[in-house]
Amino acid sequence: MADWVRQYLFSPDMFSNDQVTGALLAGGVVAAVSAVLGYFVVLRGLSFIGHAVTDIGFTGGAGASLLGLNALWGLATFCVAAALGVGALGNRARERDVATGVILALALGIGAMFLYINTRYVSAPFTLLFGSIFEVDPDTTRVMAWVGLLCLAVLAVLYRPLLFCSLAPETAEARGVPVRFISTVFLVCMAVAVAEAAQVVGVLLSTALLIGPPATAAYLVARPGLGIAIAAVAGVLETWLGIDLSYVSYNWPPSGKGWPVSFFITSLALGFYVVARLLRPAFRQRMGAAPTRIRAD
Amino acid sequence: MPILDHDATVLRLDRVTLQLGGREVLREVSLDLRAGEFVGLIGANGAGKTTLLRVILGLLRPGSGTVEVLGRPLRRGNRAVGYVPQKQQLDPDTPLRGRDLVGLGIDGHRWGVPFPSAKRRARIEEALRAVDAAHYADAPVGRLSGGEQQRLLIAQALLAEPKILLLDEPLANLDIRSANEVVRLVARIGRERGVSVLLVAHDMNPLMEVMDTVVYLAEGRAAVGPVAEVVRTEVLSKLYGYPVDVLHVRGRILVLGGGEVLMGGHADHEVHAHG
Secondary structure, X not given: OOHHHHHHOOOHHHHHOHHHHHHHHHHHHHHHXXXXXXXXXXXXXXXXXXXXXXXXXXXXXXXXXXXXOOHHHHHHHHHHHHHHHHXXXXXXXXXXXXXXXXXXXXXHHHHHHHHHHOOOOOOHHHHHHHOOHHHOOHHXXXXXXXXXXXXXXXXXHHHHHHHHHHHOHHHHHHOOOOHHHHHHXXXXXHHHHHHHHHHHHOOOOHHHHHHHHHHHHHXXXXXXXXXXHHHHHHHHHHHHHHXXXXXXXXXXXXXXXXXXXXXXXXXXXXXXXXXXXXXXXXXXXXXXXXOOOOOOO | OOOOOOOOEEEEEEEEEEXXXXXXXXXXXXXXXXXXXXXXXXXXXXXXXXXXXXXXXXXXXXXXXXXXEOOEEOOOOOOOEEXXXXXXXXXXXXXXXXXXXXHHHHHOOOOOOOOOXXXXXXXXXXXXXXXXXHHHOOOEHHHOOHHHHHHHHHXXXXXXXXXXXXXXXXXXXXXXXXXHHHHHHHHHHHHHXXXXXXXXXXXXHHHOOOOOEEEEEEOOEEEEEOHXXXXXXXXXXXXXXXXXXXXXXXXXXXXXXXXXXXXXXXXXXXXXXXX
């Protein structure tokens, strides 16, 4: 391997660094979970809710940090509470978005106050808002990986009725699908996923992992299984490449200070999305997403 | 081909009364739907059509009266009742194909992920052919026209192998040609599969050729029977509770009353024209 590659682009010795391997593990799981959930978030038109839930989680994280607790638990608790609140608001999109917007602003205000009076941890605001995957301790990393896998398992169980409710809610209801229950369980899973994603890229950017990869996949294929798989692969790649670039960026100018992972992941998410948009015409044809004209009779 | 017992009642409503928000939406509605029968459920907006459908689907419980499906008391999620809701246009970027939407009719209500199989594919293909939708089943579903999406939803409902097919305003927002095609298609499916059809519309004129029975809803009350017996000045005047006139104009039926066209004036499938 050329020296400049080793120095500026990819350095194999990052695999012998525990912080980096932990970040790769947790980041990979979180990215996959976010992408899979995100596919349904996009399908159900919940992008705004996804973002709002993390912002409300921010208040929990800031509160936990003020009390000297692990910010992740505060974050996750508030995200889940927010999701349950949104679930209780029901499926009337307009009303739900307005109510969520108001509560979101209040929550952010309270969070800002928590951070202001928190003098113990000066790095708390930055960590919460923009993430710091390298600083998550190994125990938390392991928990994040397991919780992420649990989310994926729940989603696998929900898969068909969730798709049914998302596309044809009235028919699903008539067929006896518990529409409301499924919607609430899905929101809770989403809350857990964005709380975890916030550890990697921060509260402000967690939607990059939630919305970016599924949007990329939706540009390429119009079928659910393959779309979800592409989204997951894209999300994991973005995260791993981001961690790698952040690691080698210690050698980048201005030297001596690594660039934040969040910067790389969000840039890569945008990059993947743009490439997908450019590739779309060629890809769509190949995948048979365009109408195949066969007359039935 | 199923053997039909044309006297068999598949759906029976007996004096169903329902109040919503203090208002009586349905008053003593009785009706018998026989196997293979094509019934038009006709009424203006607010006449109680959708409410009646929700009662038949088991989503609303009547205040009094009984509903029986295939001789048994009603329950929600009954597979014998297929439902095609009033369609909402899906987002054009919905990342799914028509056949994915249709496939939900087989197993969308079951937990877990679907296992692709030749049998599943063949059943979907058969349903797609039944509604003449096979040639656009691989296109992204949101890019299809309203009429095309309608057919996919009918195919989806057929996959549950229902005995009764409920269609809520399937002709709304369709141009005359598409509306006629949908009516003929539904009638053919009903005939071939022995499925009873209950089609909701606010204009009965596009249904005249295929309709066996009309359920005319007004003011929450229903008049049920063949068109010639129900759509008459005396019967409808009694139903509305004020004098109305039934006119036959150039092969169309119009119902006039209180200085307004109550039925058949301007069907909104004529207002909107898709390409």
